[in-house]
Amino acid sequence: MVTAAYFCVYYGMMFLQINGKGAARDVYQSANRLTKEQARAQWNRATDMNARWVMADRSFLNALEQQVAFLLPLWLHAVFVSPRVSTVMGTIAVVARFFFPIFWSLKGGWNMWIEASTQPYYLVVFYFIGALTAMAISDVNVVADWPAWSLPLTGPQSVVC
Numbered sequence: 001m002v003t004a005a006y007f008c009v010y011y012g013m014m015f016l017q018i019n020g021k022g023a024a025r026d027v028y029q030s031a032n033r034l035t036k037e038q039a040r041a042q043w044n045r046a047t048d049m050n051a052r053w054v055m056a057d058r059s060f061l062n063a064l065e066q067q068v069a070f071l072l073p074l075w076l077h078a079v080f081v082s083p084r085v086s087t088v089m090g091t092i093a094v095v096a097r098f099f100f101p102i103f104w105s106l107k108g109g110w111n112m113w114i115e116a117s118t119q120p121y122y123l124v125v126f127y128f129i130g131a132l133t134a135m136a137i138s139d140v141n142v143v144a145d146w147p148a149w150s151l152p153l154t155g156p157q158s159v160v161c
Helices: 002-031 038-044 051-080 082-098 100-107 112-138 148-154
Strands: none
Touching: 002 038, 002 051, 002 082, 002 100, 051 082, 051 100, 051 112, 082 100, 082 112, 100 112
């Protein structure tokens, strides 16, 4: 379910990017009094700083850039550490990723609200990688082998097991 939810968010952001591209190109066309064909030929996605386009493009490309870094550790953690914790932590990451374009749009550009989406997402990914590293190097399952009192050090997995 987490993987399916991730791809729903991912393809939602792809649609957002396509929509944002069309809207930015339409603004460019109107501002420069061009035909649709001229605008398609001249509009440059790399240099257009239309706020809607930048938000849509960064949202999708960030999700694309992070796809393997999230999905591979998610599934490795589910297989080798704990499927239940993978579900909880993965859900946190997907919900955080969902809010990325929303938080971007609050201020019309990069702002501190985006960190409320980005940081939980990265903390989940880093947790997965840390738990997998502990398992690979020392055969320690941080979910099963560490005591519940270590919650501040190990994260929510101590509670959900």
